[in-house]
Each structure stands twice: as structure tokens, then as C-alpha cells.
Amino acid sequence: MQPVNPKRDPAPTRLSYRLNRLWLTPFFRALLRVGVPSFVIVFAGGFYFSDADRREAIATKYMELRRSFEERPEFMVGLMAIDGASTELSDDIREVLPVDFPISSFDLDLEVMRGIVAGLDAVARADLRIRDGGVLQVTVVERVPAVVWRSRRGLELLDAEGHRVAPLAARSVRGDLPVIAGDEADKAVVEALLLMNAAAPLKDRLRGLARVGARRWDVVLDRDQRILLPETGAVEALQRVIALDQADDMLERDLVIVDMRNAARPTLRMAPGAVDEMRRIKSLEAGVILQ
Numbered sequence: 001m002q003p004v005n006p007k008r009d010p011a012p013t014r015l016s017y018r019l020n021r022l023w024l025t026p027f028f029r030a031l032l033r034v035g036v037p038s039f040v041i042v043f044a045g046g047f048y049f050s051d052a053d054r055r056e057a058i059a060t061k062y063m064e065l066r067r068s069f070e071e072r073p074e075f076m077v078g079l080m081a082i083d084g085a086s087t088e089l090s091d092d093i094r095e096v097l098p099v100d101f102p103i104s105s106f107d108l109d110l111e112v113m114r115g116i117v118a119g120l121d122a123v124a125r126a127d128l129r130i131r132d133g134g135v136l137q138v139t140v141v142e143r144v145p146a147v148v149w150r151s152r153r154g155l156e157l158l159d160a161e162g163h164r165v166a167p168l169a170a171r172s173v174r175g176d177l178p179v180i181a182g183d184e185a186d187k188a189v190v191e192a193l194l195l196m197n198a199a200a201p202l203k204d205r206l207r208g209l210a211r212v213g214a215r216r217w218d219v220v221l222d223r224d225q226r227i228l229l230p231e232t233g234a235v236e237a238l239q240r241v242i243a244l245d246q247a248d249d250m251l252e253r254d255l256v257i258v259d260m261r262n263a264a265r266p267t268l269r270m271a272p273g274a275v276d277e278m279r280r281i282k283s284l285e286a287g288v289i290l291q
Contacts, residue, residue, distance in 0.1 A: 070106040078102045078134040085140045088166075089122050093138060096120065105130050121164045147189055148174055150181040150208075162189035182211025191234065192217065198235050201242050202251070216261070225251065228259045237263060 022028050049055055069075075078101050082090045096116050099108070110128045117126040117138060125141040143165045145157040155168035157177070164186070168174060178196050185192070192209050195217060199206050202221065210218040210226075217234055219227035229237050237260040245251040250268075251258070259267040 070104045075105050076102045076134050077105050077108065077130060077136050080136045080138060081131070082138045082140070085123075085138075085142055089120070089140070089142055092120055092122070093117055093140070097138075099136070102134070108136070122166055124159075124163075145174065145177060146193060148177050148179045149186055150179060151183070151185070156186075158186055158189055160189065160193060162186045178206070179208030180211065181208060182214075184214040185209075185211035187214075188217075194235050195219065195229070195238060198238050199242070201246065205251075221251065225255060226257050228257060228261050230261045230263060233263065240266075 049058075077099075080094065080097070080099065080101070082093055085093060097113055108130070110130070114126050114128045117123055117128070117140065122143050123140050124143045127139045129137050131137045143159040143163055145165045146160040147158050148168060148171065149156045149158050155171060157165040157168050157174065158180075159165055171179070178192075180189070180192050188211065195209060196206075199219060202219075205221045205223075205225075207220045207222060210220055212218055212228075216231045217229045219229065219238060221227070227238065227241050241250070241258055241260060254271045255268055256271050257267075257269040259269065
């Protein structure tokens with residue numbers, strides 16, 4: 001008789017059972033599907049990049065690809081156009097922005113360049129953008145000089161808000177602008193312009209305004225006359241003086257100072273010669289002959 005083969009037990013072995021139960025564990029499945037491949041990739045990458053020559057070669061290749069992309073013709077800037085600026089200001093802008101054209105637009109930091117242009121005294125506002133055709137467009141709003149400020153440093157042009165515009169070589173260059181003088185006069189340009197407008201009836205005699213003690217203004221006229229204005233209500237005080245002059249030609253007399261610092265008690269100071277003449281006239285009227 002031939003031996004009969006024993007029947008195979010269909011029940012799983014203990015090892016197979018344990019492996020099957022382990023595979024049903026979510027953590028184990030994630031470890032095999034994600035963890036092991038990730039470890040292999042990271043290990044292989046670390047081993048490959050551990051060589052300094054390989055790292056340098058890859059960095060060099062990356063820089064070459066990046067530079068070739070950035071220097072494509074559509075990204076190149078070939079010239080600069082400036083709008084809204086005078087010839088002198090345009091020259092200053094080109095001087096503070098020494099860009100060597102052609103240059104890639106990726107190499108231009110427009111925000112930093114805008115700050116540099118806006119930092120110029122004569123620039124009130126600046127805008128920079130790259131225009132079609134590879135043009136760096138610089139659009140500026142230039143400050144308009146309103147007064148000439150005579151300070152310890154010399155003559156300077158200021159706009160209507162007191163911002164410095166540019167130095168001035170000589171007063172005659174801008175004879176059309178009014179003059180202010182004194183320390184911190186640039187901080188009170190707005191009030192100075194109001195006084196200039198109020199002094200329009202005296203414009204033929206007006207020489208300028210002098211800031212006194214960084215607190216108040218003196219109106220300087222020809223013939224060495226001065227109108228001393230108070231710290232507050234200066235425009236109203238000046239209008240009172242002009243009204244008196246128009247009514248009685250007060251400023252046409254031999255006066256040196258019209259002191260309006262005390263609104264309740266205006267004071268007039270006459271020239272020395274005028275005082276002597278007044279005394280002589282009063283003496284004659286009294287019948288006294290002065291020797």
C-alpha cells in the first residue's frame with residue numbers, strides 16, 4: 001500500500017497570524033508605506049550630498065539656470081525715463097541711482113530705489129515701475145519753492161510747508177520769492193506766507209520777515225523800519241498796522257519801530273533825528289529858543 005499524504009491544516013501558523021494582526025495596525029501600515037520609503041530617500045540624499053564637490057556642482061548649475069532665466073530679453077531693462085522733474089533734478093536722480101544698463105529687472109529693488117529718490121530734498125513724491133519695452137520709469141512730483149530762507153548756513157529754498165528744496169547761491173537768482181530769516185524760521189513757513197499775503201499793500205516796501213526767538217515775527221520794511229508782531233494773532237496785528245497806515249500814512253513818517261507785541265498798547269519808536277525835531281518844534285511853539 002502506498003502511504004497516504006496527510007491533509008494540510010488550513011489554520012494559519014502562529015507567525016502568519018501575528019504578521020497579519022500586525023499589518024492591520026494603522027501605525028505599522030503607515031510606517032511601511034511612508035516611513036521606510038522616506039527614510040530610504042533621505043538617507044540616499046544625505047549620502048549623495050555629503051560630497052562637497054557634488055554640492056558645489058549642483059549649486060553652480062542652479063545659479064546658471066537662474067541667471068539664464070533672469071537675463072532673458074523680456075526681463076531686461078535698457079534705459080531710464082524721468083517725468084515731472086527739472087533738468088537739475090533729473091541729473092540728481094541719475095546720480096543717486098547709478099544703474100548700469102542693460103540690467104535684469106530681477107536685480108532692481110524698486111522699493112529701495114523709490115526711497116532713495118524720495119529722499120532728495122526737491123522731491124515731494126516718487127514712483128518707480130518697469131514699463132513695457134524695458135524702460136525704468138521714474139515719475140516724481142517736485143517741490144515748488146515758496147520762500148528764501150536766510151539761515152546761519154546760507155540761503156536755502158523752502159516750499160510752502162517748510163521742506164528744504166535746494167541751496168541758493170545768491171538772492172538775486174530767486175528775486176521773485178519772499179525772504180524769511182532767523183533760527184527755526186523754516187518751521188513757521190505756513191504762518192510766514194499768511195503774513196506775506198496780509199502785507200500785500202506793503203509789498204513795494206517789504207524786505208522780508210525775521211523770526212525772533214523762534215517764537216514770533218518781525219516785518220522788515222525799507223528805510224530800516226520794523227513792525228514787531230506778537231506770538232499769537234500776528235496776522236490780525238499786522239492788518240491793524242496796515243489799516244492805520246492807509247488811514248493816516250503812519251509808516252510814511254519818521255518811525256523806526258511799530259511795536260504790536262502788546263495788542264492793548266501799541267508803541268511807536270521814532271528815529272533819533274525825528275525826536276530832536278519834535279522837541280525843537282514843541283519848544284518853538286512854547287516860545288523857547290534852544291541853543
